[in-house]
Amino acid sequence: MKKLLLPVAAVVVLAASAFTYAITQDLKIKEGYAVKFSGSGANGVFKDLKGQVIFDENNPGTAKFDVTIDVKSINTGNGLKNSHAKGSKWFDAAKYPVIHFVSSKVTKTGAGYQAEGVLEMHGVKKPLIIPFTYAKQGTGGTFHGVFNVNRTDFGIGEPGGRVDDIFKLEVNVPVAQ
Template identity: 70%
Template sequence: MKRARYPIAFAVVLFASAFTFVVSQSWKIADGYSIKFSGSGATGIFKELKGQVVFDEHNLPAAKFDVTIPVSSINTGNGLKNTHAKGSKWFDASKYPVIHFTSSKVTKTATGYDAQGELEIHGVKKPFTIPFTFAKNGNGGTFTGNFDVNRVDFGIGEAGGRVDDVFKLQVTVPVTQ
C-alpha cells in the first residue's frame, strides 16, 4: 500500500505545479539615473526618465520595460542648443513630447541581455534592441546599456551636416524594490 502512495503523491505535486505562477520582480526607477548622448556637434543628457520596469533574470518571458523620456528634459549644456534641439527642425518637443521604448521580449546574451521592442522618437516607431546588463545589489540593482541611435531613422534633423547622424547613448538606471 505504501508503494502506491508515492506515484499518487508525485502525480498530485506535478499537477499542482502546473498551476504555480512565477511572479517577476517589479522595480521602481531610483534617483541617480543617467541618460547621456554623444556625437559630433551635440552632446548632453536627458534629465528625466519615467516608466515601468519588470525584470527577473530567472523569468525573462515576464520581463517588461515601458519607459519614457520627456524631450523637454534635454540638456546640452548650452541654452541655445537646448532650444534648437526642442524646436521643429529637430525633436519638435511641442508636437512629440516624449521618447518612448516598450519591450516585447528580453533575451539572455553572452554579455548580458537584449530588450527587443519598439522605440518611438519624433512620432516614428521602429523595432529596436537595447543591449544591457543588470547588477543586483541587495534590495536594488542597476541596469546599464550602451547603444547607438540613428537620428535620421526617426526623422530628427537632416542627414549629414555638422551633427552626426548616429549618436551613442550611455544609460545607467538604478532601481529599488
C-alpha cells in the same frame, strides 16, 4: 489515491503561481539614473525618465520594459542648444513630447542581455535592440546599456551637416523593489 492527488496538484499550482507573481513584480526606477547621448555637434543628457520595469535576471523571458523620456528634459549644457533641440527643426517637443521604448522580447546573451522592442521618437516607430547588463545589488540593481541610434531614421534634423547622424546613447538605470 486520485482524490489525494487532486488537492496536492492544486496546492502545487497555487504555490508555483504565487512564486511566479513574486519574481515578476515591478521594479521602481530610482534617482541617479542617466540617459546620456554623444556625437559630434551635440552631447548631453535627458533628465526625466519614467516607466515600468519588470525583470528577473534568472528568467529574462518574463521581463518587460515600457519607458518614456520627456523630450523637454534635454540638457546639452548650453541653453541655446537646448532650445534649438526642443524646436521644430529637431525634436519638436511641443508636437512629440516623449521618446518611448517598449520591449517585446528580452533574452540572455554572452555579454548580458538584450531587449528587442520598438522605439518611438518624433512620431516614428522603429525596431531597436538594446544590449544591456544588470548588476544586482540587494533587492534591486542597476541596468547599463550602450547603443547607437540614427536620428535621421526618426526624421530628427537634416541628414549630414555639423551634427552626427548616429548618436551613441549610454543608459544607467538603478532600480529597487
